[in-house]
Amino acid sequence: MAELPARSDRLSTMDRRSFLRTGVGGTLFLGTVGITANLSGCAGKPAGRYEAATGISSDYRFGFLTHDDILLFGALLPAIIGPGLPQQAADRQQAILGTIERIDAGILQFGPANQKELRRLFDLLNFGLTRVTVARVWPDWASVSPAQAGAFLDRWRSSRIGLLNNGYIALTKLSNVAFYGHPAQWHLSGYPGPPAWATQALPQFQNAS
Amino acid sequence: MSLTDRIAQGLAAGWKVTDATTLTTDQTHEADVVVIGTGAGGGTTAEILARAGLSVILVEEGRLYYQKDFRMDELTAYAALYQEGMSRVTRDGAIAILQGRCVGGSTTVNWTSSFRTPDATLNHWADRFGLDDLRPEAMTPWFAGREQRHNIAPWATDPNVNNDILRQGCEQLGYSWAVIPRNVKGCWNLGYCGVGCPTNAKQGALTTTIPGALDHEARLFHGLRAERLVMRQDRVDHLIASALAADGVTPSGVSVTLRARHFVVAASAIGSPGLLLRSDIPDPYQRLGKRTFLHPVNGTVAQMPQQTDPYYGAPQSIYSDHFNFSSGVAGPVGFKLEVPPLHPAMAAGIVPGYGEDQRDTLGKLPWLQSVIALLRDGFHEDSPGGTVSLRDDGSPVLDYPLTDYLWEGLRRAFRTMAEIQFAAGAERVRLIHLDSPWFRSWKEARGAIDALPMKPHRVRVFTAHQMGGCGMGADPRESVVNSFGEHHQVTNLSLHDASIFPTSIGANPQLSVYGLAARNSTRLAARLRS
Known part of the structure; x- marks a missing residue:
């Protein structure tokens, strides 16, 4: 893991360069956040094995999302998925954590360029100063209610700033795909899954070869 | 088999x-x-x-x-x-690239489709x-x-309901349609x-x-x-x-x-x-x-009275070229009309909502139908395409500005797709657009579509076809x-x-x-x- 700090140092140098070169618009504040977040030491490491405060955990190892990112999605998913989540508390926590795990697994296949974009977005949302000024979310994410999270999503969705619309799309698309795409949630969309007659006939669905 | x-x-x-x-x-x-x-x-x-x-x-x-x-x-x-x-995605994130x-x-x-x-x-x-x-x-x-x-021939089996709705809508309105040639051999129609x-x-x-x-x-x-x-x-x-x-x-x-x-x-x-x-x-x-093209795609979603099961059956079997070359090869942008399959992750990724609204829309998946328009870009001087360049790490990225010429085509395509879906009996239709509500009738949709902003991010634009450069x-x-x-x-x-x-x-x-x-x-x- 020794190489991780070095990698973020390199990223922050790149952010600084593009910030100095462009100096306007999105690169300005996203770049600034990248620098500030790194300077203030809040650029975290991937969370690895994660155990939620409620004690729910799994064997999954987070390879991209940090502890702060997990808290961020923990606050956003009750708004993004809302009534699609189970009502019973333990099931609900399990569905939320499972979805965050699939978001992480998906991002790992995104490649360096889009990972860098998402890192900037998550740092902007997690860094106190920009959480308040850009996202206009006052409490830290662990204390944000679903109603406050929904209001934040509405602001970014209806904003006249394309970059914020893009942030809204990134957050909701990651979440919606990871949630509704999973077999455990297919019942919500009424999708019956691949036809049983086909899976029974096809060799790749028979005993693992 | x-x-x-x-x-x-x-x-x-x-x-x-x-x-x-x-x-x-x-x-x-x-x-x-x-x-x-x-x-x-x-x-x-x-x-x-x-x-x-x-x-x-x-x-x-x-x-x-x-x-x-x-x-x-x-x-x-x-x-x-x-x-x-x-x-x-494209550099500004406004077009999703499949x-x-x-x-x-x-x-x-x-x-x-072949x-x-x-x-x-x-x-x-x-x-x-x-x-x-x-x-x-x-x-x-x-x-x-x-x-x-590649064993390419027009699809001889009946279209699935999702595709048949495009056919029905075109029939109702007098728009031409045809069967798509597919490169399959012994297809199970899954x-x-x-x-x-x-x-x-x-x-x-x-x-x-x-x-x-x-x-x-x-x-x-x-x-x-x-x-x-x-x-x-x-x-x-x-x-x-x-x-x-x-x-x-x-x-x-x-x-x-x-x-x-x-x-x-x-x-x-x-x-x-x-x-x-x-x-x-x-x-x-x-x-x-230079001159990289995408067939920029926009789409609409309809809720039908009959079950569509849009995840089953040959995903594309009917198309319409009625609006593709009708204004001449280099006139206002033409578009091809097709249908996409809708599986739960795909549907959840393209419908840009959240919360109860999203749950309710996706909950209707077995009754949903979608039409997409593929814009024929690059034939007009106001459609010069995008530019591929290199990021700092050497990976390629595409910058593709959507011009007014293309926005006009996207709006026209939205109108046409909604009209076709209502003509085929849709109960309600919404555009894949950040500001689109569900419309209950073609009359309601027509007026509203003219007023919706045609802007990056607000219109959800996709591409499955990358060409040129x-x-x-x-x-x-x-x-x-x-x-x-x-x-x-x-x-x-x-x-x-x-x-x-x-x-x-x-x-x-x-x-x-x-x-x-x-x-x-x-x-x-x-x-x-x-």
Whole structure:
């Protein structure tokens, strides 16, 4: 893991360069956040094995999302998925954590360029100063209610700033795909899954070869 | 209904296939021709050259997936089979790019629609770009040959309900429609083309030309990224490639050098200009990466009174060209109307909502129907396309500004799609747009659509067809290659993919790529054997 700090140092140098070169618009504040977040030491490491405060955990190892990112999605998913989540508390926590795990697994296949974009977005949302000024979310994410999270999503969705619309799309698309795409949630969309007659006939669905 | 898997059989029989993620030492290999990319263009090229007795090395950045891996599961397929794990977008994030990244390229994940290049497009190329030898009569035998190779024929089975609604709406309104030709053999009509055909019915590169090339001694490296072509005087001397690690994303540090007499680049309209830019290939007129086209796509979703099961059945079987060339080839932008399949992850990713609204919309999935419009970009001076350039890390990125000319077309397409869905009996329709509510009637929709903002991000725009960036033309000052895909400045370099199209096609491009690649590879084989 020794190489991780070095990698973020390199990223922050790149952010600084593009910030100095462009100096306007999105690169300005996203770049600034990248620098500030790194300077203030809040650029975290991937969370690895994660155990939620409620004690729910799994064997999954987070390879991209940090502890702060997990808290961020923990606050956003009750708004993004809302009534699609189970009502019973333990099931609900399990569905939320499972979805965050699939978001992480998906991002790992995104490649360096889009990972860098998402890192900037998550740092902007997690860094106190920009959480308040850009996202206009006052409490830290662990204390944000679903109603406050929904209001934040509405602001970014209806904003006249394309970059914020893009942030809204990134957050909701990651979440919606990871949630509704999973077999455990297919019942919500009424999708019956691949036809049983086909899976029974096809060799790749028979005993693992 | 054969369950014989060509890939598993070939691997067992000793095909020369190397999974580069398993390599531990740097190495050098040599062949008559190195082909970069294994999609529609690379596969066709490799098979024709190998059958002609030339030694061929195929290079593919994605991995070799085949029947055993195709399990009709969206999440794993999107992560493994698509560029950037299905997250690829244009530079500003406003257009989502669906593109394959695996052996077979996009033909492994496309929805099997197989159209010849429209006559109007070929004639426009001849008139505008001096490509007289690509007139329809000259290209007809090449398309016919490829239709035979890929078993392409109009879909003879009834369309699924999702597609039939497009037909019904067009019938009601007097718009023309037709049946889509598909490249399938013994298709089970399941509906999972987009996640890798589970039955081997799809006759894409993976089940036709790639096995054909490997049967004839071609060698395939997968999990190997083409980094840079290295020039020696006025010729390409060798390719430097990086083996990927087991994750298929990061380089492992192992380098592979590939030498050849001739190099064919077929790495897509984003990958090919990217590779040539990284390689500092001569570009005296600054044409590399310019005029990249996307068939920008917008769409609408309808809730129907009858069950549509839009996840089952051949995903695309009906289309309408009523609005495609009706205003002339270079008038207001034309569009082709088609239907997308809707599986839960795909539907959840394209409907841009959240919370209760999203849950309620997706909860209607078995009754949902969607129509998409594919805009024919690149035929008008106000549609100059996008530009591929390199990021700091050398990876290619596409900047594609949507012009007022295209926004007008997107609005017109929204109107037409909603009108068709209501004409076919939709209970309600919404646009795939951040500001669109559900509309209850065509009358309500018509007025509202005229008032909706046509702006980046607010209109959800997609592309499944990337074209151009290394355009062909008679005049080297405005093109990268000639009508045979031969590079204007570098004598042993050819491009055999959609990157050479000087405009978009106006139809799903796979057969256009197959046909041109077959023609140009036949010529190349003759050249290299003489």
